[in-house]
Amino acid sequence: xxxxxxxxxxxxxxxxxxxxxxxxxxxxxxxxxxxxxxxxxxxxxxxxxxxxxxxxxxxxxxxxxxxxxxxxxxxxxxxxxxxxxxxxxxxxxxxxxxxxxxxxxxxxxxxxxxxxxxxxxxxxxxxxxxxxxxxxxxxxxxxxxxxxxxxxxxxxxxxxxxxxxxxxxxxxxxxxxxxxxxxxxxxxxxxxxxxxxxxxxxxxxxxxxxxxxxxxxxxxxxxxxxxxxxxxxxxxxxxxxxxxxxxxxxxxxxxxxxxxxxxxxxxxxxxxxxxxxxxxxxxxxxxxxxxxxx
Numbered sequence: 001x002x003x004x005x006x007x008x009x010x011x012x013x014x015x016x017x018x019x020x021x022x023x024x025x026x027x028x029x030x031x032x033x034x035x036x037x038x039x040x041x042x043x044x045x046x047x048x049x050x051x052x053x054x055x056x057x058x059x060x061x062x063x064x065x066x067x068x069x070x071x072x073x074x075x076x077x078x079x080x081x082x083x084x085x086x087x088x089x090x091x092x093x094x095x096x097x098x099x100x101x102x103x104x105x106x107x108x109x110x111x112x113x114x115x116x117x118x119x120x121x122x123x124x125x126x127x128x129x130x131x132x133x134x135x136x137x138x139x140x141x142x143x144x145x146x147x148x149x150x151x152x153x154x155x156x157x158x159x160x161x162x163x164x165x166x167x168x169x170x171x172x173x174x175x176x177x178x179x180x181x182x183x184x185x186x187x188x189x190x191x192x193x194x195x196x197x198x199x200x201x202x203x204x205x206x207x208x209x210x211x212x213x214x215x216x217x218x219x220x221x222x223x224x225x226x227x228x229x230x231x232x233x234x235x236x237x238x239x240x241x242x243x244x245x246x247x248x249x250x251x252x253x254x255x256x257x258x259x260x261x262x263x264x265x266x267x268x269x270x271x272x273x274x275x276x277x278x279x280x281x282x283x284x285x286x287x288x289x290x291x292x293x294x
Contacts, residue, residue, distance in 0.1 A: 001087065003046060004039035010078050021169050028170025029074045032218070033058060033067075038075075043082055048092045051075065055096070072096065109244040111237060116245050119237075123227045130223035132198045133207045133215065136162075137239060139191040141246035141264050143167065144239040148214045149174050150206040157196045160187045164265065168214050183265045247276045 007030050014023055037054050038046065054075075055068055063071075076093040083091060111119060116138060123131045136147050145167035154163040165182040169175055177183075187195075199206055209215045220239055228234050243264070250260050261272040 001043055002039060003041050003043055004035050006043050006082060006087070007035060007039075007078060010081050013081070020173070021175060024170045024173055025070075026074050026077075029071055030078070033063070033071045034075055043079075043087055046079075046088075046092050048096055051093045051096045109241065110248040111241060111245045113249055115231075115233070116242075116249070118231055119227060119233075122230050123223075126230055127223040127227055130220055132194050133220060134224065134227075134239075134242065135191055135194055137242040138246060139188045140185050141243050141250075142185070143178065143243060144217055144220060145169060146177055146265075148207060148217060148220070151204050152199045152206050153204075155195055155199055155206065157187075157192050160189070160192050161185065162187055162195075168217070170217075172213070174214065177265060179265050179267050181265065181267075183262065185263055244276075247272075251276050 011023070011027050011030070014026065034054065037057065038050065041050060051072075055072060058071065059068060072093060076091060079088065079091045079093050082088045120131075120135060120138060123134045127134070133147050136142055136150070137144065140147075140162060142164065146164050148168035149166040150162070150164070154165070156162070162185045163182065164177060164185055166174055167177045195206070203212050205212075205214050207215045209219070217239075224237070224239050225234065228237055247260055247264060250263070251257070257269055257272055260276070261269045264272065266272045266275075
């Protein structure tokens with residue numbers, strides 16, 4: 001039995017108590033990253049070298065650490081199932097990648113202000129169709145799924161607000177955001193102006209595909225890679241880097257953490273601090289003077 005055949009069967013047997021988004025994520029990871037290379041290989045013939053080769057090839061192609069860990073986790077889980085089904089005796093994904101993954105350069109989570117300005121300028125010139133969506137992530141702190149699922153009615157140009165209440169998930173399913181909550185995001189005047197001119201189309205989706213539905217994630221990823229290549233930044237940034245850039249620049253400029261939390265849609269301020277606390281300005285605080293009062 002090939003890895004592809006086993007993967008399809010495994011997906012149908014996943015625990016029905018798993019969230020739909022989790023099941024869709026497993027399917028997306030398999031079909032996007034694992035099956036194109038490992039699909040034709042027989043499960044019993046898959047070796048540790050094969051697994052390591054898949055991960056290394058993806059790393060060389062610019063896939064970051066967090067995504068590589070996710071890919072490894074999905075493959076490892078599927079092969080554990082193959083052990084339970086007596087298809088294989090050992091998991092070839094076990095203990096693969098721990099050493100070399102630590103040696104990979106750390107993923108740059110955020111661009112500098114200068115890099116962001118250069119990126120958006122290049123996106124406007126070289127990817128005009130995707131520029132408004134990339135700008136929405138950079139100036140609105142949106143996750144890519146949230147940006148893809150925006151509808152024209154979500155835009156309130158007069159109040160400089162954007163309603164975020166749904167997300168596009170792997171497989172084309174439109175569901176709730178990661179937090180499951182609706183939020184309103186403040187817009188920059190630049191983003192509001194761009195979206196206002198872009199939202200005059202007949203499709204209900206703010207960023208429709210050529211077929212009228214929501215645009216595909218891989219199309220946006222290709223567009224971003226193209227822009228990064230123009231700037232010599234190939235492999236350094238992903239669409240999610242735009243969200244990190246948004247948060248880090250706001251915090252570095254002194255925005256209150258609670259405001260950043262609400263803009264990002266985090267469920268707790270602790271999550272915001274744990275993720276972005278390192279970007280807090282570390283200048284001397286005038287509040288120290290209170291300690292010397294007598």
